[in-house]
Amino acid sequence: MLITRFAPSPTGPLHLGHAFSAMLAHDMARAANGSFLLRIDDLDQSRSRLEWEAQIYHDLTWLGLSWPVPVLHQSTRLPRYRETLEILWTQGLLYPCSCSRSDIRAAASAPQEGAPLHGPDGVIYPGTCRPASPPKGPLPQEAALRLDMVRACEMLDKPLEYREKGETIAPQNLPATVGDVVLARRDMGASYHLSVVLDDADQQITHVIRGQDLQDATQIHVLLQRLLGLPTPAYHHHRLIRDEHGKRLAKRDDARAIATYRAEGASPQDIRKLVGL
Numbered sequence: 001m002l003i004t005r006f007a008p009s010p011t012g013p014l015h016l017g018h019a020f021s022a023m024l025a026h027d028m029a030r031a032a033n034g035s036f037l038l039r040i041d042d043l044d045q046s047r048s049r050l051e052w053e054a055q056i057y058h059d060l061t062w063l064g065l066s067w068p069v070p071v072l073h074q075s076t077r078l079p080r081y082r083e084t085l086e087i088l089w090t091q092g093l094l095y096p097c098s099c100s101r102s103d104i105r106a107a108a109s110a111p112q113e114g115a116p117l118h119g120p121d122g123v124i125y126p127g128t129c130r131p132a133s134p135p136k137g138p139l140p141q142e143a144a145l146r147l148d149m150v151r152a153c154e155m156l157d158k159p160l161e162y163r164e165k166g167e168t169i170a171p172q173n174l175p176a177t178v179g180d181v182v183l184a185r186r187d188m189g190a191s192y193h194l195s196v197v198l199d200d201a202d203q204q205i206t207h208v209i210r211g212q213d214l215q216d217a218t219q220i221h222v223l224l225q226r227l228l229g230l231p232t233p234a235y236h237h238h239r240l241i242r243d244e245h246g247k248r249l250a251k252r253d254d255a256r257a258i259a260t261y262r263a264e265g266a267s268p269q270d271i272r273k274l275v276g277l
Contacts, residue, residue, distance in 0.1 A: 002034030003206045006060075007196070009041040010053035013257035017211065017241040017248070019063060020275040024238055025209035026065045027277070037203055038067040042075045043188045043195060059258040063268045072203065074195050081190035084198060084228065085139060085183065092134030093152050093227070094183065096143040099128050117176075120216040124179035145184035149175045152227060160222045163234040169219045181220055193220050201230040212237045213248065241275055 004025035008018060029036040038060065042048040060067075088094050099107070107126045108117070117124045130148065139145075153171035160169035183194045200208060215237040225232045240248050243256070261271060 001206070002029055002032040003037065003204055004029045004034065004209050005037040005039050005200070005203065005205050006209075007039040007041045007199070008056055009044065009047075010049055010056060011044065011047040012052060013259055014056060014059045015241075015256045015258065016261075016271070016275055019059075019258055019271050020241050020277070021209060021211060021238065022060060022065060023063060023272065023275070023277055025207075028207065028209060028236075034206075036065065036067055037205070038065075038071050039199060039203070040071055040073045041192075041195075042073055043190060043192075045075060046187065048075075055259060059262075062262060063258070063271060072199065074199065077195065077199065078189045080198055080202070081184075081194055082139075084194065085145060085190070088147070088183070088227070089135075089139040089145075091155075091227075093148055093155075094139075094145045095129060095131050095135050095148060095180075096140045097125075097129040097146045097180075097182070098144070099125075103128065119178045120220060121179070121181055124177075125181075127180065130180060142186055143184070144182055144186050146180040147183050149178060149180050152223060156223075156226060160219065160226060162218060162222045162232050164218075164236060167218075169222060171223070174219065174223065178220060193217065193224065197221050197224045197228070197230065200233060201225070201228075205233050207234045207236065209236050209238065211240050213240060 006018075006022040006025050008014060008022075014022075026036045028034075038056075040053060040056070042053070085094065101122075104123055104125055107128050108123045125146065129146070134148070134151070153174055156171045160171060161167065162169075181193055182191045184190055199205075218235055218237070222232055224230075242248055258271065261274075
C-alpha cells in the first residue's frame, strides 16, 4: 500500500508552501487507495508550541485533509533515536563535536582552506573534532555527535540509489560534498537526518513527498538507510511555492499563512488554485 506523510514543525503558522506539500501527499495517497499520515516534528522543544500544533490540525482539516490518529510526535521517539545512535557509535561511525557554528565558519574560511564549501547542512564541516580513530567508551550523553563520513562510506559495497529519476549516488564523493553531518544535537537528542530516516522506516512510508530544498539531503538519508538496513522509499521533490520576488516562503511570512487566507474569506479550492493544484 502506498503511504505518504506530512511532518510539519509546530513552530509557526503553516503557509501556502506547506499547503501545497500536504495536499500533494494527501492527493497521491488517496488516488492510490493508500494512506496519508500526519507526523509532528517537535524535537525542538524550545520553539514548539501547543497552539501552533492545534493550528496545524485546524488548517489541514479546513483544507479537506484527513489522517489516522493518534498522530506520531517525534518528541516521544527519543529512546528509539538513542538506541540507533548506540549502534552507530559501536560501529565506530560517530564522534563528539564541540564546535559552534561560528567555529565551523571560521575554520572553513581560514586562508589555507580557501572559500568554504557548502553542502546540505550549510558550510561543510572542516573536521576540527574528527578523531584519527573511533572514540572508545560509552556513547557520550548531552553531546553533539557527527557521522564520520569517510568511515561510513567505506562500509558500503555499492553505489547508493533511490527512486525519483533513477538517481545514483557515488559514496566516494560524500566526504567532500556533504561532510560529517550532525546526527545528534545537544539540545534535541537527534538531528533531522536521523529522526526522519527512522520515523519514515518505522511508519512504513513508501513515498516521501517534500520540497526541492530538501533534495540535497536525500543522499544523507539514503546513506543512513543503507547503514542501518532500512528500506529506501521513493522520493518526489516538488517545486517550491515562492513570493512575487521569487523568494521561498518562510513561516515568518504571515501574509501567506493559511489562516490569513481563511480569515479573509478564501476557500480550500482557492488555496488549491493559488498553489497550482
